[in-house]
Amino acid sequence: MPVNREPATAISISGLGHQFNGQQVLNDIELRIPAGTTLALLGPSGCGKSTLLKLLAGLLQPSQGEIHFGARLMAGGRTCVPPEQRDIGMVFQDYALWPHMSVAQNVDFPLHMRGVGQAERRIRVKAALARVGLSDFAGRKPSELSGGQQQRVALARAIVAEPRVLLFDEPLSNLDRDLRESLCRDMAQLLGQLGTTAVYVTHDRAEAHLLARHIAFMSQGHIVDLTTV
Ligand SMILES: Nc1ncnc2c1ncn2[C@@H]1O[C@H](COP(=O)(O)OP(=O)(O)OP(=O)(O)O)[C@@H](O)[C@H]1O
Numbered sequence: 001m002p003v004n005r006e007p008a009t010a011i012s013i014s015g016l017g018h019q020f021n022g023q024q025v026l027n028d029i030e031l032r033i034p035a036g037t038t039l040a041l042l043g044p045s046g047c048g049k050s051t052l053l054k055l056l057a058g059l060l061q062p063s064q065g066e067i068h069f070g071a072r073l074m075a076g077g078r079t080c081v082p083p084e085q086r087d088i089g090m091v092f093q094d095y096a097l098w099p100h101m102s103v104a105q106n107v108d109f110p111l112h113m114r115g116v117g118q119a120e121r122r123i124r125v126k127a128a129l130a131r132v133g134l135s136d137f138a139g140r141k142p143s144e145l146s147g148g149q150q151q152r153v154a155l156a157r158a159i160v161a162e163p164r165v166l167l168f169d170e171p172l173s174n175l176d177r178d179l180r181e182s183l184c185r186d187m188a189q190l191l192g193q194l195g196t197t198a199v200y201v202t203h204d205r206a207e208a209h210l211l212a213r214h215i216a217f218m219s220q221g222h223i224v225d226l227t228t229v
């Protein structure tokens with residue numbers, strides 16, 4: 001897998017809506033995220049942030065509207081490209097690491113799934129762990145790490161295959177405030193270096209401002225404001 005094989009991809013969302021059991025929880029979402037930039041989704045609990053992220057990931061199929069990554073239709077009409085074919089990396093609030101695998105094996109997993117050769121995998125895992133400051137932890141199990149370290153492993157796993165799009169769902173909200181702030185700064189720096197297009201869900205305005213060029217404010221399934229900083 002060559003490095004930086006394509007320019008970063010813009011995300012276009014038009015007329016996007018979603019219903020759960022007949023109840024409309026997302027309405028007429030219109031967004032365009034320029035290539036290589038980060039958009040933060042900010043809003044109160046239940047407003048639809050995670051639902052929008054899951055639609056981008058392909059974990060849910062939209063009830064209305066379309067999602068494009070670059071020129072490619074990811075979801076809309078009868079099309080719904082499955083998550084493993086979207087070239088995305090995800091980081092969740094609860095880390096979602098494999099407990100029986102070492103740190104290195106967790107980070108290697110996306111490369112293994114993509115059929116990357118062993119020699120290249122070793123180089124990439126090492127580089128990803130170095131990027132998140134965990135070079136000395138490759139052989140540990142997730143249970144032998146702090147919460148902040150576990151989230152760094154999840155971050156390394158999300159970036160190791162150099163996906164076109166990174167999706168974050170409140171990745172720092174389980175951590176205490178000081179740690180949150182320092183990890184947030186590290187992530188902002190990393191996102192700047194990678195130049196990947198990213199969507200970052202958070203409750204925290206300060207986090208959104210540190211990390212994102214564009215901030216979409218959501219309320220009750222709608223985007224009510226969109227700012228670029
Ligand atoms: N699988 C589901 N089945 C039915 N309703 C759901 C499902 N998932 C989410 N919802 C509902 O959809 C709405 C939006 O939920 P969502 O998880 O997107 O909110 P959120 O903005 O991410 O909230 P939080 O900040 O608490 O994570 C809520 O009313 C929620 O109850």
Ligand SMILES: [Mg+2]
Nearest residue numbers: 049050051169
């Ligand atoms: Mg959520």
